Amino acid sequence: MSYEQLALYIDGEFLATDGRVEQDVINPADGQAFARLPHATKQDLDRALTAASRAFQSWRFTSPLERSGILRKVAALIRERAPAIARNITLDQGKPLAEALQEVTTCAEHAEWHAEECRRIYGRVIPPRFESVRQMVIREPIGVCAAFTPWNFPFNQALRKAVAALGAGCTLILKGPEDSPSAVVAMARIFHDAGLPPGCLNIVWGVPSEISSHLVASPVVRKISFTGSTAVGKQLAALAGSHMKRMTMELGGHSPVLVFDDADIEGAARFMARTKARNAGQVCMAPSRFFVQEKAYKRFVDAFVGEYTRLRVGDGLEAETQMGPLAHERRVESMQSLVADARERGAALICGGERMPREGYFFPPTVMSGVPDDARLMKEEPFGPVVPISKFTGTEEVLARANSLPFGLSSYVFTSSIATATHVTNRLEAGMVGINHFGLALAETPLGGVKDSGMGSEGGTETFDGYLVTKFVSQASMVP
Template sequence: MTDTAYGPSYLYIDGEFITGGDRRHQDIVNPATGQRIGSLPHARIDDLDRALQAAQRAFATWRQSSPLERSKILRRVAELTRERAPQIARELTLDQGKPLAEALLEVNTCAEHAEWHAEECRRIYGRVIPPRQPHVRQMVLREPVGVCVAFTPWNFPFNQAIRKMCAAIGAGCTLVLKGPEDSPSAVVALARLFHDAGLPPGVLNVVWGDPAQVSHHLITSPISRKVSFTGSVAVGKQLAALAGAHMKRITMELGGHAPVIVFEDADVEAAAQLLARFKARNAGQLCIAPSRFYIQEGVYEQFLELFTAIYGSLKVGDGLAENTQMGPLAHARRVDAMDDFVNDALERGARVACGGQRLPGTGHFFPPTVLTDVPDDARVMVEESFGPLAPFTRFRDIDEVLRRANALPFGLTGFVFTNSIKTSTRVVNDLEVGMVNVNHFGITLAETPFGGVKDSGIGSEGGSETFDGYLITKFVSQASPA
């Protein structure tokens, strides 16, 4: 069965939308129903080569383009994004599963990313260095790195792709992007947005296919100069090693396992409400989800009761259904993974406060689940669950909780709740993450950098740092003729 409201999917190469031929096609499935809703063409090797060659050819002129031209196109992308947001969001819900309201928020928020890059690309400045001799002029230039290749995930397909597109294109680079085969509609929509905004052929190319084959071909090609990846730590390390073997620049935004630290002096009710709602976003399938809950002993029971009452009562269902607050997991294998995490925690002495078992019927549904008194060696405390599991544990003092929170190799983001400036300053300084939220959620904005430390990645996306990974630094020292 195919949902007639779900549009066709294409390759986008050298300004052309391509499908059909003898290419392999993959079924696109609605995770809420398990039904086929579309078909996605996979790129052949000659398609990948054509995309690389188109990007190389386009770079010769795009690198010389005026920042005003790039800015105009990015602004038009923002305008078109808002105009088309309802349809883009609906298709995003159909193939990814998140509630329609969340999908619409993702698309509309991303219009700001296009606008931010439209402004920042006009401010890619070099500098003049005072020379040691009067007849010498020395300067630093920032130039686009060249043809970039990017790989984006299925959990926030519009958001993750537009960040890389805007940064590469705004910097004067050209791009070949492989989007997520399971939820492709958002990236197809982005290709259409840039096409209709007047982007020259070859500057942006979109391909699909077997991830290992496509990534190896694009990264090892002598044409590509930069690799950007968002996804798991394991895959990120493989791609980083491959890129390093060929001396390609990299930006890696990898997995997280965000600690939540709630101190006794916090506004416990406000913290519970914010965290319960945010934990349910995209069914917990986001790298910045709160995923390890460290609650100080004096407020543990109070916080647990408040959090569980909100989190356990959320309505789970089809993302297009009215009043749905949490949708399905994106894949059947993710439901199996949730079962494994819960069973392991229970075997180690944890208890279930709510949820804990997959929901019956069709679709990939798992309920909001709270696990209490979870030991630090449980898998759900050590590995990123990437689902609606909230494991709780107690702590005594700040030294103990920082030691436990920093014990893992992950370092993307963290959440801290306290009314003490002294406490918050200590945690901000000592928590080993790239982003810290204190008493609220304040990251992922267009004007703020997004990135982690340790195994959670290399480099940042967004903010004034957004173009750093797409520019080279050229030093010029020029003497006047004698």
């Protein structure tokens, strides 16, 4: 298999270098550049805006059956091309091949879900006050959308936004992650081959701040969708707000894990260790603050460390690898800084804690105990394989600690008590709560956070809400 031929995709054409500025694409397993990605010029961006605006005038009126048919073709092509797309994700993003393959294949479900749901975008009839009047509510596509997607799940995040926008009848300009671009270009080829009309989907690359400021400020763009850090999300929200643009924001988290002493302690520890290792902890919904009830603390730590340290870390293309490298050099530096700060504040290092002595951006599974709540590791999303585990005594105490941060994306609870699960679920300030398992981010379930973790949802029956406007029509049979 060869690496994806990187390009822009504008108005149904793939545009390669042709004198454009380029940047290196780095393999995080060895730190070496192996491909070049062209950046969009201002003229490219304007061409994408024009194409998306023109295409919207016809795409908005297409039959839901036609849009559904294209999304079904997309799902079939995803399954057909998954091995090649997954291999290239491992090359430019680093995650183990098995994880990359799972990311791609599950996206076929997202395409199929939206193919079905786009046929069910219903309005309603409101009973009138007068016999001669008919009152209707109509849901219409909002228009041209601009989307910005992250590097940690490059295919999944781009695909989710594309199928939601296109399924609703909108057109889309998407800026994917320059660090891991192959999956987004592969996605564009899939939509192209599935018969999506030119201009409905456009892919651009470049300096993020320059691309976002140009697109968000354009009067052509009516809605913004962003997945990424809270800091960048707030900047984009401020810019979008100044132009009264609709927004969907899926931002950072720092997910608490509450383990009560009546839970299956060893089972929860082993399950959470494997969950935390997914994509080397570079997951917005990753469990990242562990609170364990005192009586169960030692058993949980022993089981967690035993499972976590057994994981084989290595190049994602090696069959035996269970956790790959971090995506960037800066992620390694961030892990080292968080560990150093926690140790200075009195935390104990149980395992890991130092960069692995090999080429690439490898950091081992790391566990710390006794981390005070004012340590950076407890306040900042680590986005890596560093795990703080703390004790708690009572339910209200741990709820206060879990809710103390401005984040509210996901949270996890382990208990055998229905009463405890219900009580805690009702009081956790989070957009998603997993009880005794990880059941989030499925095609049929909404994904979104509260507080500084964002606004709006993707997936589930809520998936089109951010891409539709509501029009009320009141029609009389004659002038009164």
